[in-house]
Amino acid sequence: xxxxxxxxxxxxxxxxxxxxxxxxxxxxxxxxxxxxxxxxxxxxxxxxxxxxxxxxxxxxxxxxxxxxxxxxxxxxxxxxxxxxxxxxxxxxxxxxxxxxxxxxxxxxxxxxxxxxxxxxxxxxxxxxxxxxxxxxxxxxxxxxxxxxxxxxxxxx
Numbered sequence: 001x002x003x004x005x006x007x008x009x010x011x012x013x014x015x016x017x018x019x020x021x022x023x024x025x026x027x028x029x030x031x032x033x034x035x036x037x038x039x040x041x042x043x044x045x046x047x048x049x050x051x052x053x054x055x056x057x058x059x060x061x062x063x064x065x066x067x068x069x070x071x072x073x074x075x076x077x078x079x080x081x082x083x084x085x086x087x088x089x090x091x092x093x094x095x096x097x098x099x100x101x102x103x104x105x106x107x108x109x110x111x112x113x114x115x116x117x118x119x120x121x122x123x124x125x126x127x128x129x130x131x132x133x134x135x136x137x138x139x140x141x142x143x144x145x146x147x148x149x150x151x152x153x154x155x156x
Contacts, residue, residue, distance in 0.1 A: 002048050002098060006032055009100040009144075010077050016140040020121055024105060029077075031068075031084035031153045033102035033145075041098045042067075042089040049085060056084075056154060061133060064089040068153055084153050102145035104135070106152050111136040114148055 009032070017024060034049075036042035046055075046067055053069035060066075067087040075082040086104075090096050107114060115123045115136055124137040135149045 002045050003100070004048075006075055006082070006100065007077055010080075010103065012142070013103055013140075013144055013146065016142075016144065017146055020118070020138070022118060022121075022146075027105035027107050027148070028152075029080040029082060030104045030106040030149070031086050032075075032082060032100060033086045033088060033104065033147070035088045035096045035099065035101035036090060037096050037098045039089060042087065045087055045098060049087060053085060059132075062091065064091050070154060086153060100144070102137075102147050104147040104149060104153070107148050107150060111148060111150065 034045060036045050042065065049055075049067070049069050052073070053071045056068045056070050058065055058067045065087075066089070069085045069087065071083055071085065088101065111128055111134065115121075115125060115128075121138055124139060127133070127135050127137065133149065135147050137145055137147045139145050
C-alpha cells in the first residue's frame with residue numbers, strides 16, 4: 001500500500017522551509033512529487049494515482065519516466081490547493097524510496113534571483129539552465145526537496 005498522507009509530508013516539508021528562512025508567501029504551491037523505488041513500484045503507484053487523477057503526460061526526463069497527473073479533486077492543505085502530482089521513476093542505479101519526495105513552488109521571478117536572495121543556502125543549480133523543465137532545488141537533511149520553477153507543471 002502506498003503512502004498518500006500528503007498532510008504529514010507537507011507539515012514536515014514546510015517546517016524545513018521555515019527553518020531555513022525562505023519567504024514563500026508570494027509563491028504558488030504547484031504540485032507534490034512522489035518517487036518510486038523501482039520500475040515495478042512506478043507502475044503500482046501510477047495505477048493507484050489513476051484511481052483519483054488523470055495522467056496528463058509521461059515524458060522521459062533524464063532517461064526516466066515522469067508522470068504528471070491532474071487530481072480529479074484538488075487536495076487542500078491550509079491555504080493551498082494542490083491540483084497536480086508528479087511521479088518520478090528512479091534512474092538506473094539510483095536508490096530511492098517509494099513515498100512523497102518533493103513539492104514545487106511556481107515563482108514569478110528569475111530563479112537566479114531567488115538563489116541570490118538566499119546565498120547562504122546550499123542550492124542545487126544543476127538543472128537551472130536546462131532547456132526542458134529548468135528548476136532550482138534545495139535538498140533537506142531528510143532527503144526531501146523543495147523545488148522552484150517559473151511555469152506550472154500542468155501548463156508545461
